[in-house]
Amino acid sequence: MPRAARLSDRLGAVTYVVTVDTCIPEGTPEMDPLQRAGAVALIEDGFASVRSVKGPEGVEVVLLDTIVAVHPGGALLKVIVDAPALEFAEDTVQALVDELLERSALLADWTIERCEVELHQDLAKESLEAAEGPDAPPDDPAARKARHTAGPSGEGPANVDDAKTEAAAVRTQMLRLAEALRSFPPATFGATGADEADEGGVAALAAGALLYATDILVDELFEDLQVLTQEDVAVAECEGPLWHLEHLPDRYALQYDARFARRFLVTVIALTTRFTDGSFQRLSCVAEGLALRLLLNETASTLELYGLLDADVSAALDAFADRVYEGMDHQWLYDDALGVDEGAAAGAGPRAAPLAFRSWFTPFDESPAESGYVHPSAADDVV
Known part of the structure; x- marks a missing residue:
């Protein structure tokens, strides 16, 4: 204040x-x-x-x-x-x-x-x-991000005991959040048998971490939007620090302007809302696939920050990604040696939409009942 x-x-x-x-x-x-x-x-x-x-x-x-x-x-x-x-x-x-x-x-x-x-x-x-x-706070953007992720106190642990106490508190908070991920049962994270009923197990921790990281991702994408709005430039020309938009495929960095950032942010919110309200069936568009990639990266980074990312939790997140993606078509966008501007990538999955930039917010399916819903603030303009 x-x-x-x-x-x-x-x-x-x-x-x-x-x-x-x-x-x-x-x-x-x-x-x-x-x-x-x-x-x-x-x-x-x-x-x-x-x-x-x-x-x-x-x-x-x-x-x-x-x-x-x-x-x-x-x-x-x-x-x-x-x-x-x-x-x-x-x-x-x-x-x-x-x-x-x-x-x-x-x-x-x-x-x-x-x-x-x-x-x-x-x-x-x-x-x-x-x-x-x-x-x-420190001047370095990476150091500020670590402090931002650590919570409103803005202070890191003073010693090993404090670090363990903070990690335990974050783990408890993540486990409380797990039940809010209503679209995904524990089996989505690879849990089987008795593990599915373990409220403090690996699947619950992975699920709660996703929601914990969602809050961080939304806030930081909003900051990215504000930087681009103030500078009135695209990501490729931006001089200010960005959290996430610079990690989208480089080939389109000149098109990631404030309008795109706004649509992408709304897409993240719409996607994660479907995660929590129980209505998620499958990804709706290419932008959602990219949004999920950022969310999974943020989840892993947050877990690692608190020493909670072990091999079992990593495997649970991998199982979740395999279930939700139904293939990894969006990864073609990160390979500059491949041409994807005019259609779906060669070898892409059966539900793949064209990966050209102009199609990122176009629903895979026309009917909302078939998970073709795209938030009105992110939908393509009617020409």
Whole structure:
């Protein structure tokens, strides 16, 4: 908080990322795909009608951009604003979302469960570089990522005992998350027989780690989006630090601009929502295959960070990947010696769609019932 205040004093207005979790009324049925598409339209239309808002004490807060990701139980909103202080950003966005929900009879009973503010990555970096003392985070992006992954305390373990205690706490949290991965029974992770009922076993740890890493992946992809938006460049031309988008196939790096990053982020959210709501059947498009690759990499990195990635957990994640991918067609995109621009890769699986960049967000199947659902914010433009 003090760092944010110092930064706002210097710059007058700061770009903040406000994360808002909204939920449908308790006890009501989860939304089906058609209802979720309707909720997206209502919320996005509401934001589109707003350019700036008068916050507390008459301070103007400027609305820069929004991302709306609706899931069966509500919506995750990312609201980007310019405000003179963190408190103004948070209070104003909460009041704005409250008003937008109340305007619609279909959303009026929704509730706001969380409203948090994050500094824009570049401005936060400037503030942190100016900060002094032992609590100032490191300048190196990799070191900052390790601290970010470690949790909100931002501090690494002081000794071996602390490291073991922290790893045990993270393992416990992952195991608690495992049951939320409703689309995948333990057998998906290679569990057999009695292992399937072991709530503290390898399969449960792998499942929980996937959800633990999902939260990190979404936050870091959002930071990637903000870097590309501010610099107004593609990944190949970006000078700022990126978490994940630079790990997509290099051949298309000039096309990974802010618009692509936005579609890709929404795709990650839509995919992982299907993981947790029990509706996942198969990957819907090429972009989802690439998103899963990033998620699995983040999962492995997070487990390794806490000393939880052993041979058994690695095998469980491999079993999960084999089950979900139904083949590894997307890997052809990483081989620059192969031409995949005009169609599916040679030798690709029977369900493969064309791997050309323009087809990444095109559903494999036309019917949502056949897992052809692609989130409206990521779907191809109608030409």
